[in-house]
Amino acid sequence: MRRRRTCTLVLAALMLPLGALSQQEPAPYVRWAELETSDVTAFQAAGRANIAASIAAEPGLIALYSAVEKINPARMRVLEIYASRDAYQVHVHSTHFQRFVRETQGLLRNRAVFDMTPILLGAKPNGPAATAVTHVRVAEIEIQPAQLDAYKAAVSEEIGDSIRLEPGVLAIYCMALKERPTHLRFFEVYADENAYRSHIETPHFKKYVDTTKTMILDRRLFDMDAPILAARSR
Numbered sequence: 001m002r003r004r005r006t007c008t009l010v011l012a013a014l015m016l017p018l019g020a021l022s023q024q025e026p027a028p029y030v031r032w033a034e035l036e037t038s039d040v041t042a043f044q045a046a047g048r049a050n051i052a053a054s055i056a057a058e059p060g061l062i063a064l065y066s067a068v069e070k071i072n073p074a075r076m077r078v079l080e081i082y083a084s085r086d087a088y089q090v091h092v093h094s095t096h097f098q099r100f101v102r103e104t105q106g107l108l109r110n111r112a113v114f115d116m117t118p119i120l121l122g123a124k125p126n127g128p129a130a131t132a133v134t135h136v137r138v139a140e141i142e143i144q145p146a147q148l149d150a151y152k153a154a155v156s157e158e159i160g161d162s163i164r165l166e167p168g169v170l171a172i173y174c175m176a177l178k179e180r181p182t183h184l185r186f187f188e189v190y191a192d193e194n195a196y197r198s199h200i201e202t203p204h205f206k207k208y209v210d211t212t213k214t215m216i217l218d219r220r221l222f223d224m225d226a227p228i229l230a231a232r233s234r
Contacts, residue, residue: 028062029085030116030175032185033078036109040073040226046103047078048228053096055230060087063231065187067136067224074109077138077224079173079187081121081231116175116185120156122163123171123189123231134170135193136224139186147215148182154215158208166202168195182217189229 037043044066051064062081069075082088091097143151155174162169168191177183190196199205 026084027118028121029082029088030118030121031078031080031082031088032114032116032175032177033080034110034112035076035078036074036111037076037104037107038074038109039107040068040076043076043104043107044068044226044228046100050096050100051228051230054091054094055232057094057096058087058091059232060084060090061232063229065189065227065229065231067138067187067227069138070223070225073225077185077187077222081173114185115178117178117181119152119174119176119184120159121173121175122159123173124163124169134227134229135190135196136227136229137186137188137190137196138222138224139184139188140218140220140222141184141186141216142218143182143184144215144217145182151212151215154208154211158204161204162199162202165204166195166199168192169199189227 035043047066051066054061054064060083062083064078064080066076066078069077080088080091082091159172159174162172169188170191171187171189173187175185177185188196190199
């Protein structure tokens, strides 16, 4: 049976380009999870309830996103952005998160969670309406160590141009595994698939591809489905 495509957007996306943060404002605390579940429907139902409660009750939670791989719906990615590590601790000790843990016990086959170093977290000031259909993509990229700074500069320029110039690019979050800084993760949100197709034909994206093609050791791209996107306006 064909799985019904679902899309839930709890709140609008946010604008969080780290380069624009003041020197006094600390960088957000970012977590990335790669999960595999035995029951996608049950796990996502519990996840939606937890995400909605978290956004409503936790001022320190900036964004909480999840989506499943289109070709393997049992595998999902979760991106969490908090104002600080203390805000994350508030989240994990909350009643709604503890309820989520109880409800999903036994549903996870595999779980890998990483502390992340933000490179650039960029998004539109006002995201799509709650009923909008979004197109989500995830990328896992490994960079040559000697080229890491040059890659960060190139990708930061590309993300900034994409957010500023393309109406259909809603968010591009780029971050590195804290323990493996050459291993990057991207969570990208587009208004629809056509917006993504237009994005990869833009001059700034082609410039990024040409500039970084010798810097990348490995690249894995994932078309995602059933996104659950929640963020606090700033």
